Amino acid sequence: MPSLKDLRNRIASVKATQKITKAMKMVAAAKLRRAQEAAEAARPYAERMDQVLANIAVAFEGRDDAPKLMSGTGRDQVHLLIVATAERGLCGGFNSSIAKLARERARSLIAQGKEVKILCVGKKGFDAIKREFGKLVLRTIELRGVKSIGYANAAEIADLVLSMYDKGEFDVCTLLYAEFKSVISQVPTAQQIIPAKLPERKVSGDAAQVYEYEPDEAEILTDLLPRNIAVQIFRALLENAASEQGARMSAMDNATRNAGDMIKKLTLRYNRQRQAQITKELIEIISGAEAL
Amino acid sequence: MAQPFQFELVSPERLLLSEKVLEVTVPGSEGEFGVLKDHSPFMSTVRPGLLKVRKDGGQIVEFFVRGGFADVNGSGLTVLAEQAIPVSELKGDMLAQQVKDAEEDVADARDDATRHKAETLLSQLREIQAALKAA
Numbered sequence: 001m002p003s004l005k006d007l008r009n010r011i012a013s014v015k016a017t018q019k020i021t022k023a024m025k026m027v028a029a030a031k032l033r034r035a036q037e038a039a040e041a042a043r044p045y046a047e048r049m050d051q052v053l054a055n056i057a058v059a060f061e062g063r064d065d066a067p068k069l070m071s072g073t074g075r076d077q078v079h080l081l082i083v084a085t086a087e088r089g090l091c092g093g094f095n096s097s098i099a100k101l102a103r104e105r106a107r108s109l110i111a112q113g114k115e116v117k118i119l120c121v122g123k124k125g126f127d128a129i130k131r132e133f134g135k136l137v138l139r140t141i142e143l144r145g146v147k148s149i150g151y152a153n154a155a156e157i158a159d160l161v162l163s164m165y166d167k168g169e170f171d172v173c174t175l176l177y178a179e180f181k182s183v184i185s186q187v188p189t190a191q192q193i194i195p196a197k198l199p200e201r202k203v204s205g206d207a208a209q210v211y212e213y214e215p216d217e218a219e220i221l222t223d224l225l226p227r228n229i230a231v232q233i234f235r236a237l238l239e240n241a242a243s244e245q246g247a248r249m250s251a252m253d254n255a256t257r258n259a260g261d262m263i264k265k266l267t268l269r270y271n272r273q274r275q276a277q278i279t280k281e282l283i284e285i286i287s288g289a290e291a292l
Numbered sequence: 293m294a295q296p297f298q299f300e301l302v303s304p305e306r307l308l309l310s311e312k313v314l315e316v317t318v319p320g321s322e323g324e325f326g327v328l329k330d331h332s333p334f335m336s337t338v339r340p341g342l343l344k345v346r347k348d349g350g351q352i353v354e355f356f357v358r359g360g361f362a363d364v365n366g367s368g369l370t371v372l373a374e375q376a377i378p379v380s381e382l383k384g385d386m387l388a389q390q391v392k393d394a395e396e397d398v399a400d401a402r403d404d405a406t407r408h409k410a411e412t413l414l415s416q417l418r419e420i421q422a423a424l425k426a427a
Contacts, residue, residue, distance in 0.1 A: 041306040048370050052363050151304040214322050214336040
């Protein structure tokens with residue numbers, strides 16, 4: 001049975017922990033708001049990009065000379081998985097759920113006899129999958145020093161991926177990240193970016209219009225598709241950043257609540273023990289006096 | 293009198309402008325072009341340069357844009373720029389930095405195609421720099 005002093009120390013330590021988790025929750029909440037704003041600000045660009053792509057892709061439907069980024073290499077032997085996770089832990093199941101999805105994917109692809117290559121964005125993802133698939137990880141891109149993710153970060157990753165694609169190092173590229181639904185729900189998602197999955201073209205009044213292109217369609221499309229990859233990666237990174245903060249916020253909220261419960265229990269025990277000790281001392285004094 | 297139409301300028305990081313304007317001059321990759329209301333559907337890539345917007349009230353706003361697309365359709369003009377900065381926020385050293393990067397790219401280029409691309413970019417950037425200095 002712990003002594004009163006032990007209990008006191010224990011309570012003090014749990015209280016200190018609670019203070020930390022509470023502070024982390026506040027920080028995550030502030031960061032979440034910023035991350036959400038960034039994700040929302042990026043949305044119009046991605047949407048317009050989709051529209052423009054859909055418009056222009058129609059011109060290429062069924063043609064053999066469509067760019068490789070759109071039609072693929074004609075094989076699906078080598079798969080590249082881009083696993084985007086956080087740089088830091090203490091955010092609940094965020095990192096592990098993405099890593100789990102990545103491992104499942106890799107396993108099923110290997111079972112089908114495909115070759116898998118992995119590109120990690122964020123240190124935590126690499127930590128989680130290195131034991132099983134460490135040999136398949138080509139590179140880990142750390143964004144640790146980056147305060148807020150800029151388009152340049154995404155463009156850099158896209159450049160890397162595209163140069164690999166040009167060299168024929170993979171056939172299909174899938175991006176794994178957590179989609180931000182709400183503070184309590186982040187859904188790990190796998191999205192294929194190469195060959196590009198184009199949105200269905202909305203048939204509207206515009207459909208009948210004939211576009212004039214400058215330079216021609218082929219050139220615009222070859223310029224547009226690599227940009228689209230960068231945009232998709234950028235969007236995924238922003239979603240991920242928001243998800244991470246959301247996950248951390250709810251994890252820290254839980255931790256704070258648990259610490260509170262623990263403090264309550266420990267305090268109750270402390271008081272009981274203190275009373276028991278006083279009673280014991282009183283009995284000793286009384287029985288001592290009676291014996292005289 | 294020019295009629296107002298819907299214009300949007302979007303960069304990956306934010307929506308810079310979305311409002312009714314009278315006229316927009318876009319630095320297209322094959323030459324500048326002006327857009328007024330009811331322009332025929334048209335799509336063009338954008339070269340680094342200055343995008344001029346004449347707003348509904350008549351005042352003129354300029355943006356530095358780099359890389360992207362202009363899409364004119366029935367609902368108006370949308371410019372998707374990889375980078376778009378209002379000229380009032382543009383600082384001289386930022387452009388100087390980009391010129392320096394472009395110079396390095398030219399020096400680093402391994403084959404003719406990339407060198408040609410880098411050189412074009414460099415000359416375009418220098419042009420803007422000169423234009424801004426003159427203004």
